[in-house]
Amino acid sequence: MMMRMGLAAFTVVMAVPGLAQASDRTATGAIVTGDYASAERVLVAERRIFPARPELMLNLATVYRQTGRESEAQALYADVLRRPDVLMDMPDQRTMSSHALAQVGLQRLTQVAAR
Numbered sequence: 001m002m003m004r005m006g007l008a009a010f011t012v013v014m015a016v017p018g019l020a021q022a023s024d025r026t027a028t029g030a031i032v033t034g035d036y037a038s039a040e041r042v043l044v045a046e047r048r049i050f051p052a053r054p055e056l057m058l059n060l061a062t063v064y065r066q067t068g069r070e071s072e073a074q075a076l077y078a079d080v081l082r083r084p085d086v087l088m089d090m091p092d093q094r095t096m097s098s099h100a101l102a103q104v105g106l107q108r109l110t111q112v113a114a115r
Contacts, residue, residue, distance in 0.1 A: 026055050027063075036063045054080050054098035055088065061105055070109050077102040077109075 025046050027039035043060040050056060061076035080102035087095050 026059050028059070031059060031062060031066075034066075036067050039063050040067075052083060054083065054086050054102075058098065058101055058105065061102075065105070065109060065112075070112070074106065074109055077105045 025042065027042040030039035030042065040060065040063050043056055043063065047056050047060065057076045057080050061073040064073035064076065080098050086098040088098060089095055
């Protein structure tokens, strides 16, 4: 059974899969501007409080991927896939599952590794 989670939702279209934004607590602004160090600080702190929130895991995976830490990103995407699937509202009025977003992230890691 899939749970539904309302988010202000994912931005940065296909270039950065898994970029969720609900507030500054998801570090969306920092990720969009490329301030990955700030984004990582926010996301790690938020995960201490909310360790199972898929938007935090997906965004932290994005930070790790963008900073060359593919194995850490892969581990977070896998963690999302081990947890219940959550529907997330996208800014363009679509809904995507946390599992689908994690799978896209994993595919992109594979594509980068193949280059």
